[in-house]
Amino acid sequence: xxxxxxxxxxxxxxxxxxxxxxxxxxxxxxxxxxxxxxxxxxxxxxxxxxxxxxxxxxxxxxxxxxxxxxxxxxxxxxxxxxxxxxxxxxxxxxxxxxxxxxxxxxxxxxxxxxxxxxxxxxxxxxxxxxxxxxxxxxxxxxxxxxxxxxxxxxxxxxxxxxxxxxxxxxxxxxxxxxxxxxxxxxxxxxxxxxxxxxxxxxxxxxxxxxxxxxxxxxxxxxxxxxxxx
Ligand code: MLT
Numbered sequence: 001x002x003x004x005x006x007x008x009x010x011x012x013x014x015x016x017x018x019x020x021x022x023x024x025x026x027x028x029x030x031x032x033x034x035x036x037x038x039x040x041x042x043x044x045x046x047x048x049x050x051x052x053x054x055x056x057x058x059x060x061x062x063x064x065x066x067x068x069x070x071x072x073x074x075x076x077x078x079x080x081x082x083x084x085x086x087x088x089x090x091x092x093x094x095x096x097x098x099x100x101x102x103x104x105x106x107x108x109x110x111x112x113x114x115x116x117x118x119x120x121x122x123x124x125x126x127x128x129x130x131x132x133x134x135x136x137x138x139x140x141x142x143x144x145x146x147x148x149x150x151x152x153x154x155x156x157x158x159x160x161x162x163x164x165x166x167x168x169x170x171x172x173x174x175x176x177x178x179x180x181x182x183x184x185x186x187x188x189x190x191x192x193x194x195x196x197x198x199x200x201x202x203x204x205x206x207x208x209x210x211x212x213x214x215x216x217x218x219x220x221x222x223x224x225x226x227x228x229x
Contacts, residue, residue, distance in 0.1 A: 002125075002132045002155060002162040002169055016130050017107035018121060018154065020114065021137035022146040023192050024075050025062070025097020026218075027114040027208040031077040033227050034117075034214035036086035040225040042098040043091055052091035060092040065192075065199050068093075076204050077116075100137035101220065107133070112218035112225060115150060119212040122157035124228060132162065134172075145175075145190040149183065152176025153211070183209045 020026050029040055037058075043049045046061055046068055053059045053072075060073035067074025075094050079085075092098060104110045108130065113121045125132055134154060136147035152172035155164050164173060179186035184206065187193045196205055219228040 012107035015107050015133045016109045017104035017135050018111045018113040019101040019104045019135045020147045020150045021097030022150050025094040026112045028077045030114045030117045032080035034216045037090045039089045041091040042101045043093045049091045049093040057089045057091045062094045096137040100135050104135045110220035115211045116213045120215045120217045124217045148172045
């Protein structure tokens with residue numbers, strides 16, 4: 001079975017969790033691993049993240065859509081397409097995305113999904129053949145459209161392989177059918193797109209809404225996200 005659910009109410013034991021924060025944390029992580037970052041430590045607090053600098057990690061932080069002071073990088077996927085990230089360890093903290101990943105740790109396995117690696121995640125889940133929960137990061141505990149649309153897109157890719165009859169799955173799937181012809185238009189009134197537009201980072205949104213750009217699946221191994229082999 002396959003479903004997007006509300007945490008912390010849902011028990012992830014025995015499931016594969018796909019943590020998603022399409023705008024922009026998980027899109028940036030997928031981009032970073034695809035461009036040669038070898039390990040990502042997703043951490044919850046700013047001070048925790050900054051401490052990794054002493055171990056020669058790149059350190060990245062975003063709060064309320066803006067790069068936090070004192071860090072090497074923010075949360076734009078464009079920061080992670082540079083040659084300078086190749087071969088590096090990265091520690092990152094973001095407002096919602098890294099929290100969603102860390103809240104998923106009770107699952108049997110934790111993957112990171114985005115539109116950018118949608119097909120790769122779908123292939124991984126088909127092979128693993130276990131129950132799946134999409135952990136939508138939302139915004140500070142609230143529902144958001146973009147992560148639900150990702151759940152709907154993933155459900156569409158998995159039609160025929162998983163039972164998709166949970167209410168949340170049906171809703172996400174229908175929403176994606178309505179939106180998929182013009183995701184940007186559908187999302188234009190969403191709270192986070194408006195927030196990012198105020199910060200003048202429209203190109204980030206356009207980049208994150210592209211499907212199947214990278215063939216990598218980030219998977220949590222202990223402390224780190226690494227590319228699944
Ligand atoms: C988050 O983790 O809340 C975000 O990815 C916000 C952002 O930087 O767009």
